[in-house]
Amino acid sequence: MSEATITNGYTSNERVMVPLTDIYETPDQYSLKLEMPGVTRENLDIVIENNEMEIKGRIDEFRPEKKDLKYSEFTQYNYYRTFSVGNDIDRNKISATFENGVLTLVLQKLEAVKPRKIPVTVQ
Amino acid sequence: MYTYDLFDDMLNLKDVVNSFFSENYGKWRSREFPYLEIYEGSDELIVRALMAGVKSDNLEIQLVNDSLLIEGEKLNDYADNPYIRKERQFGKFRKSVKLPYRVDANSIDAELANGILLIRLKKSEDAKPRKIEIK
Numbered sequence A: 001m002s003e004a005t006i007t008n009g010y011t012s013n014e015r016v017m018v019p020l021t022d023i024y025e026t027p028d029q030y031s032l033k034l035e036m037p038g039v040t041r042e043n044l045d046i047v048i049e050n051n052e053m054e055i056k057g058r059i060d061e062f063r064p065e066k067k068d069l070k071y072s073e074f075t076q077y078n079y080y081r082t083f084s085v086g087n088d089i090d091r092n093k094i095s096a097t098f099e100n101g102v103l104t105l106v107l108q109k110l111e112a113v114k115p116r117k118i119p120v121t122v123q
Numbered sequence B: 001m002y003t004y005d006l007f008d009d010m011l012n013l014k015d016v017v018n019s020f021f022s023e024n025y026g027k028w029r030s031r032e033f034p035y036l037e038i039y040e041g042s043d044e045l046i047v048r049a050l051m052a053g054v055k056s057d058n059l060e061i062q063l064v065n066d067s068l069l070i071e072g073e074k075l076n077d078y079a080d081n082p083y084i085r086k087e088r089q090f091g092k093f094r095k096s097v098k099l100p101y102r103v104d105a106n107s108i109d110a111e112l113a114n115g116i117l118l119i120r121l122k123k124s125e126d127a128k129p130r131k132i133e134i135k
Helices: B013-022
Strands: A002-008 A014-016 A021-026 A028-035 A040-048 A050-060 A067-071 A078-084 A089-099 A102-109 B035-040 B045-049 B059-064 B067-074 B083-085 B091-098 B109-113 B114-123
Touching: A028 A078, A028 B035, A040 A102, A050 A102, B035 B091, B067 B114
Parallel strands: A014 A078
Antiparallel strands: A002 A014, A021 A028, A021 B083, A028 A102, A040 A050, A050 A078, A067 B035, A089 A102, B035 B045, B045 B114, B059 B067, B067 B091, B109 B114
16 A cells, blocks of 8 residues: 545645555456455545546544554555546446455446457358 | 666665665564554553455454464455456465453454454453552
8 A cells, every 4th residue: 555645626735545456357347446444335435527537435533442552554544546547438337346445346348349259251 | 769777777875875764664664464553442452454355254363372363365356357457465464463461362352344354352350450458
């Protein structure tokens, strides 16, 4: 997991975590898997606009009562990452699932760009 | 045209020294999967670990003396497709962390939700302070 600072409008800079991502391609779809531990389904925000897909995940701060943080190997910030999306994606057919802290996005390719077998006819 | 220059690949001593001071070296020096944190209260400890993609079936937690041993495997969830980008890592892991005080082995509570493991451990009775009466 890496960290980055994004400029949030003109007002403030926000420190964010960039989720580790795997992207796979099959003949008819792209799938993305993003690691976002600590996010809940309700705190996830996925927006696709123009040629950009923006993924945000809000972290609820963990602060147990009457306990002090004694040892830590990580700091949690909100998650943020954008991907550029081409015109070969059917934007009405994007599915998102969230399981075990991993967000899976499946982007279907448009019919027009899917590989097609061309039958050869014998005359 | 670019010509390969052996000296480009050599480490610049100044860079090494600078990065040592600028990057927060000591802080996260020996991090290993899963990254964790420990909260300490007077009679309860909370250990939290980030483990996205690990299922509870593939996870085992043990108490060994005064250390907590977290062991398991993160299974690859997309093994057979060609990938465009690969940043995530999979495989077996094993990590042990020393606890600040002895805990009661019978009252350990572990929960895995949304990629975060949360373990609550109660302080052992014989680790609690005891007043000694003077006869």
